[in-house]
Amino acid sequence: MEFLFIELQKNDQPLYEQIYEQIRNKITDNELKPGDKLPSKRKLASFLEVSQTTIELAYAQLHAEGYIRSEARRGFFVEQIDELTPVSAPITIAPSLEQERPSYDYDFSPGTIDTSEFPFATWRKYAKEIIDASYQDLLQLGHPQGDVELRSEIAQYIAHSRGVHCTPEQIIIGSGTEQLMALLLRMLGNQSLFAIENPGYLQMHPVFEHHHHPIVPIDVDQDGMIVEQLIQSEATAAFVTPSHQFPTGAVLSASRKATLLNWAYARKERFIVEDDYDSEFRYSGRPIPALKSLDQHGKVIYMSTFSKAFMPSLRMAYMVLPPALYETFKYDVIQYAATVPRFDQQIVARFMKNGHFARHLNRMRTVYKRKMQTVIDTLSTLSPKLTFFGEHAGMHVMIQLEDDRTEEHLLSLAHKQNIRLIGISQYYVQRTEQRPTFLLGFGGIPNDQIENAIHTLWRSWDLSL
Ligand SMILES: Cc1ncc(COP(=O)(O)O)c(C=O)c1O
Known part of the structure; x- marks a missing residue:
């Protein structure tokens, strides 16, 4: 083989690497067959208008990885590579391993914090x-x-x-x-x-x-x-x-x-x-x-x-x-x-x-206190069938409904409205009390959206405002 067509790009990738990669791909794609002779280093260097050292480096890499062999005074030949898998073959990650990050209109989960005041x-x-x-x-x-x-x-x-x-x-x-x-x-x-x-x-x-x-x-x-x-x-x-x-x-x-x-x-x-x-x-x-x-x-x-x-x-x-x-x-x-x-x-x-x-804690205490107050004010205007507790500390409050529907059903209604909400049942090893009860986390919801977030949740349950 006198020539080998290789397209060189002017980018950050070194030339020898581009040559190595393209020859390797030709071998793994079976375009170059086992036993095919590669052009001599001198000929390929002059054909591609690169230095002979560049070709030497590319061939050395192919040789080291077992794609080609060198025969004394005859040159370089493509190896039988049936068993080889290119190292840089793209690795596909099973979808289940990828982090799924659904986005919600409102996220009431208790683990989120307010990020607006971070110093x-x-x-x-x-x-x-x-x-x-x-x-x-x-x-x-x-x-x-x-x-x-x-x-x-x-x-x-x-x-x-x-x-x-x-x-x-x-x-x-x-x-x-x-x-x-x-x-x-x-x-x-x-x-x-x-x-x-x-x-x-x-x-x-x-x-x-x-x-x-x-x-x-x-x-x-x-x-x-x-x-x-x-x-x-x-x-x-x-x-x-x-x-x-x-x-x-x-x-x-x-x-x-x-x-x-x-x-x-x-x-x-x-x-x-x-x-x-x-x-x-x-x-x-x-x-x-x-x-x-x-x-x-x-x-x-x-x-x-x-x-x-x-x-x-x-x-x-x-x-x-x-x-x-x-x-x-x-x-x-x-x-x-x-x-x-x-x-x-x-x-x-x-x-x-x-x-x-x-100082950060003092600032955040004020931020969360204000948010907790907005939550309490909003919940207080809602139906008497709602009770809430745990409002003196933290970033969530518990709400309990008098409702014939199950906690699971109410959760699915909220999720359909793109609201993330967690029911208390998740936190039990065994539960006897069955009244639907939820954690209303507000840490990550901006204060001016809390009222609307709670109203949207309410509407998802078909409860009157
Ligand atoms: C009860 C409880 N303990 C501990 C933690 C903190 O766990 P970690 O330090 O692993 O984030 C949390 C969540 O923030 C929590 O709700």
């Missing part, structure tokens, strides 16, 4: 500051529990705002509450039977399941987890959201808190995991002190997250191990590298150190 400028400033050669050390692996600068800031923050006193050594930073829980369960081994709230934070259920930790559902009422039920159970550990029960919004009553702590104190193997996920956003009364702040005997493992206070995409949460547990597990903990990038940890540490975190 991008300050975030950018700190990010720019640390992405600099003077912070080369951040390219290295950090402490498995997270950078000490961030852990120190968190220790100070939870002492002031939640009454939780600990040293930075007791804190472990991880990429979310579920990841930290998984770490804790790995450390604990298979000995604990976990009591969970019913309804409760359902994202945690698979974590228990995957680590073969059986769970016992414990009912929840207007005073939080019914601790008397826990006492009757065989559970050795309890996972609770005492300051703002998820999803009902109940606050664990003071007497139940005392009973719960006494239950844990009574046996060496018992302990409590407190999930304090959104304590920053309480709109009336005094802040509810964390259960951990009342713990006299190191029985409460405290967890919290930046998912509500900052953003869920940050993937940053923290856990405080009581001193004795920390001593037991510290060697297990350091077997795993930290799961949060150090650059992000450093940005958050600076935010906290320089007072921006506190």
Whole structure:
């Protein structure tokens, strides 16, 4: 073969790569057959008006990948390539693996936050500051529990705002509450039977399941987890959201808190995991002190997250191990590298150190409080067949309807109107009460659209305004 037609483009792709790719495609498409002789390097170089080195590089690549062979003094020949699959063949991703992101007219799911007030400028400033050669050390692996600068800031923050006193050594930073829980369960081994709230934070259920930790559902009422039920159970550990029960919004009553702590104190193997996920956003009364702040005997493992206070995409949460547990597990903990990038940890540490975190929280508390008020005002004008609760904190309120239709049916009507809504049944292990009840999350809906969003939902249910 004297010539080979190859179309060269003037773009960023090096010429040798274009030549290599086109010859490879001719071979895999069977345009060039096994045994065909390729033009000599000199001839092809002069035909394509490129340097001989360019052809040499292309042939060397084809040779290295087994598409062609070289025979002494005879030249290059196409190899038998039936068994070869080109490395750069396009990989098709099964549709089920692709993230489906349906867009809704209104999204009432509880996990969305308000993004309009995010302090991008300050975030950018700190990010720019640390992405600099003077912070080369951040390219290295950090402490498995997270950078000490961030852990120190968190220790100070939870002492002031939640009454939780600990040293930075007791804190472990991880990429979310579920990841930290998984770490804790790995450390604990298979000995604990976990009591969970019913309804409760359902994202945690698979974590228990995957680590073969059986769970016992414990009912929840207007005073939080019914601790008397826990006492009757065989559970050795309890996972609770005492300051703002998820999803009902109940606050664990003071007497139940005392009973719960006494239950844990009574046996060496018992302990409590407190999930304090959104304590920053309480709109009336005094802040509810964390259960951990009342713990006299190191029985409460405290967890919290930046998912509500900052953003869920940050993937940053923290856990405080009581001193004795920390001593037991510290060697297990350091077997795993930290799961949060150090650059992000450093940005958050600076935010906290320089007072921006506190300012951001104050601003967001006002934003969410205003939104909650709009939700309450709108719901108050609707039919008396509606009751709502959990309006003193957080980014969602519960609504309950007196309606003969099922929760499932009402959900499907809302979805038909392109509204994303979640029913309480999803959060139950077992449910006896059947009245249709929904979580009305408003974090991601602009304040001036809330009324319309609720009215649209109402109309989707054919209820009069
Ligand atoms: C009850 C509860 N716990 C914890 C979290 C936070 O989980 P993560 O830190 O994995 O984002 C959430 C959601 O934001 C939640 O609703």
